[in-house]
Amino acid sequence: MAKNQTIIFKNPPIICGTYTISGPKEGKGPFGKYFDRVLKCDKFDEKTYEKSECKMMQTAILSAVENCGLKEDQIELLICGDLLNQTVSSSFSARSLGIPLFGIYSACSTMSQGIALAACLISGGTHSLVAVATGSHFSAAERQYRFPLEFGAQRPVISQWTATGCAALVLKQADAKQSGTKVVSATFGTVIDLGVKDVNNMGAAMAPAAAETFLTHLKNTQSKPDDYCAILTGDLGKLGSEIFIDLCGQEGVKIGNNYSDCGQMLFDKYQNTNMGGSGCGCSALIVSSIVLNKLKDKKYKRVLYLATGALLSPTTSFQGESIPGICHAVEFFCK
Amino acid sequence: MAKNQTIIFKNPPIICGTYTISGPKEGKGPFGKYFDRVLKCDKFDEKTYEKSECKMMQTAILSAVENCGLKEDQIELLICGDLLNQTVSSSFSARSLGIPLFGIYSACSTMSQGIALAACLISGGTHSLVAVATGSHFSAAERQYRFPLEFGAQRPVISQWTATGCAALVLKQADAKQSGTKVVSATFGTVIDLGVKDVNNMGAAMAPAAAETFLTHLKNTQSKPDDYCAILTGDLGKLGSEIFIDLCGQEGVKIGNNYSDCGQMLFDKYQNTNMGGSGCGCSALIVSSIVLNKLKDKKYKRVLYLATGALLSPTTSFQGESIPGICHAVEFFCK
Numbered sequence: 001m002a003k004n005q006t007i008i009f010k011n012p013p014i015i016c017g018t019y020t021i022s023g024p025k026e027g028k029g030p031f032g033k034y035f036d037r038v039l040k041c042d043k044f045d046e047k048t049y050e051k052s053e054c055k056m057m058q059t060a061i062l063s064a065v066e067n068c069g070l071k072e073d074q075i076e077l078l079i080c081g082d083l084l085n086q087t088v089s090s091s092f093s094a095r096s097l098g099i100p101l102f103g104i105y106s107a108c109s110t111m112s113q114g115i116a117l118a119a120c121l122i123s124g125g126t127h128s129l130v131a132v133a134t135g136s137h138f139s140a141a142e143r144q145y146r147f148p149l150e151f152g153a154q155r156p157v158i159s160q161w162t163a164t165g166c167a168a169l170v171l172k173q174a175d176a177k178q179s180g181t182k183v184v185s186a187t188f189g190t191v192i193d194l195g196v197k198d199v200n201n202m203g204a205a206m207a208p209a210a211a212e213t214f215l216t217h218l219k220n221t222q223s224k225p226d227d228y229c230a231i232l233t234g235d236l237g238k239l240g241s242e243i244f245i246d247l248c249g250q251e252g253v254k255i256g257n258n259y260s261d262c263g264q265m266l267f268d269k270y271q272n273t274n275m276g277g278s279g280c281g282c283s284a285l286i287v288s289s290i291v292l293n294k295l296k297d298k299k300y301k302r303v304l305y306l307a308t309g310a311l312l313s314p315t316t317s318f319q320g321e322s323i324p325g326i327c328h329a330v331e332f333f334c335k
Numbered sequence: 336m337a338k339n340q341t342i343i344f345k346n347p348p349i350i351c352g353t354y355t356i357s358g359p360k361e362g363k364g365p366f367g368k369y370f371d372r373v374l375k376c377d378k379f380d381e382k383t384y385e386k387s388e389c390k391m392m393q394t395a396i397l398s399a400v401e402n403c404g405l406k407e408d409q410i411e412l413l414i415c416g417d418l419l420n421q422t423v424s425s426s427f428s429a430r431s432l433g434i435p436l437f438g439i440y441s442a443c444s445t446m447s448q449g450i451a452l453a454a455c456l457i458s459g460g461t462h463s464l465v466a467v468a469t470g471s472h473f474s475a476a477e478r479q480y481r482f483p484l485e486f487g488a489q490r491p492v493i494s495q496w497t498a499t500g501c502a503a504l505v506l507k508q509a510d511a512k513q514s515g516t517k518v519v520s521a522t523f524g525t526v527i528d529l530g531v532k533d534v535n536n537m538g539a540a541m542a543p544a545a546a547e548t549f550l551t552h553l554k555n556t557q558s559k560p561d562d563y564c565a566i567l568t569g570d571l572g573k574l575g576s577e578i579f580i581d582l583c584g585q586e587g588v589k590i591g592n593n594y595s596d597c598g599q600m601l602f603d604k605y606q607n608t609n610m611g612g613s614g615c616g617c618s619a620l621i622v623s624s625i626v627l628n629k630l631k632d633k634k635y636k637r638v639l640y641l642a643t644g645a646l647l648s649p650t651t652s653f654q655g656e657s658i659p660g661i662c663h664a665v666e667f668f669c670k
Contacts, residue, residue, distance in 0.1 A: 002435050004411040007461045048654055076339040077523055084648065085420045087440045091526060091646035095659045100337050100523035102448065105422045105438040113437065124459015126342045188412055188435035191426060311426035313419065319383055324430045
């Protein structure tokens with residue numbers, strides 16, 4: 001275990017605003033009604049899927065800031081990342097905002113990596129008001145990572161479905177007495193690679209990283225799975241979640257009914273997404289809507305969010321490499 | 336100007352170790368003798384250029400840690416990014432290190448963005464020992480962004496040459512009395528896009544962002560260009576540097592002989608790199624070798640490093656987009 005891998009924040013920041021925007025398919029999923037906006041068409045009046053992703057991202061950021069009763073020029077830093085090559089939906093969405101941009105990349109663990117960083121910066125006192133955003137687009141991801149949609153490739157049974165959607169959060173400095181949902185701790189994950197080479201089986205590639213970060217977080221915070229109202233992995237999907245539970249079980253950590261996987265939550269079974277949802281937008285949509293709502297409404301008190309990312313590129317797979325995974329954990333608390 | 340864009344560190348971290356490794360062409364440049372290692376072949380005994388970049392990155396990280404008399408498991412966080420799709424040389428280099436990875440993307444401004452973040456985390460007290468690394472590879476970048484080398488495309492006169500090389504730094508918590516080179520302030524840049532669409536003219540695309548961040552930094556730190564022993568832009572190249580000087584002049588800020596551009600420094604004129612070097616590795620190599628050496632040897636006291644990045648992707652250019660630029664500034668001080 002690395003030194004100081006879990007940070008317990010001395011001055012935990014508060015989440016003061018969120019916004020979620022999804023594609024139509026995601027809107028029809030079991031939690032679609034909790035998203036702030038569901039698009040009727042995933043092109044979002046743009047000519048390309050990439051431009052649509054960028055517009056969703058910008059909409060999410062602006063609306064999250066507005067939901068806090070703030071203006072863009074009050075936000076000190078925008079932490080933003082996505083799946084597109086050179087994270088262009090993040091960079092292009094920041095183009096007209098005038099907020100300093102901190103670009104990140106951590107595949108589908110972008111949201112928890114971003115929240116963890118925002119919390120470090122605010123708790124450490126260098127910043128007091130930071131926005132975090134991420135998202136993905138099914139059609140943009142398909143043609144970049146797999147096949148153009150027009151090709152009509154058959155989807156393997158173990159594949160996942162990249163979510164179309166973006167989410168943004170605003171985190172703010174808070175004093176100890178202030179009520180609301182706070183980010184109380186975070187664990188930055190190490191890169192774990194057990195040799196999975198099947199690019200369709202992201203769940204299996206990411207599950208070992210999720211287990212590693214989860215067990216490290218439990219150890220460093222001296223907590224047990226039962227201490228959390230909810231434990232959410234990013235988007236391991238059905239198979240990945242089972243592997244995650246198995247791996248934790250092998251280390252003597254039994255995972256109960258308080259565990260869910262955002263990839264399994266995003267879509268209904270009849271939506272034909274095989275193992276479930278994936279992509280930066282997947283867990284970002286679920287956590288920034290229903291999960292943070294439940295914390296706000298005091299239905300949850302303590303939640304652990306473990307977003308997971310597969311750090312491959314098409315080039316590395318063509319060159320015969322296996323798929324490294326990573327998982328960053330953030331802990332929410334609302335008293 | 337955004338709020339709190341410049342952070343003046345309360346507890347400035349010290350740079351306790353560096354390592355630079357370059358390709359053969361970079362080694363033949365005017366500052367090649369200052370690099371820790373110059374490869375004889377840019378394949379670095381690997382089968383592909385991408386794997387070579389990854390191996391350079393890993394070598395740089397491990398050697399920088401070793402140069403501080405430390406072991407990898409003492410490093411609390413590795414902040415790392417590169418130009419390859421999905422920043423794979425960073426992720427893959429972290430695979431065997433066991434250091435928690437924080438993946439970043441900021442094109443050729445990765446090094447200053449990484450140093451700025453490390454300084455925020457250490458000054459804020461959430462971390463005490465952080466490594467930062469970046470790099471690039473000419474041949475990997477050419478085939479990803481432009482043409483495969485085998486195609487033999489003619490290079491436009493305004494083009495730049497992506498550096499083959501990686502650099503790593505280790506930053507450490509320090510007390511006020513400790514001597515050595517410290518990171519005393521940083522300015523996170525906003526995304527600036529004045530509409531340049533020529534993908535060969537990166538200098539022109541990035542110069543406005545460099546000027547914006549530079550002027551913001553001067554204003555927020557109440558400093559003048561003459562206050563610095565050296566002012567270094569990332570890799571604007573010959574044309575970009577001239578535009579940078581012009582843009583600053585228009586705002587009444589005259590830039591003197593203490594200004595250089597790392598892109599112009601990396602190669603000699605006879606090396607046929609047209610406007611000069613570029614890529615994440617370019618300014619990272621120069622700053623982590625000759626510049627930090629001069630600070631250590633008390634030949635420099637106060638240095639401003641403005642790494643600049645062009646936030647495009649081939650896809651955005653094919654879709655008719657212009658090229659957004661960004662620049663993050665870090666200020667080094669050695670008393």
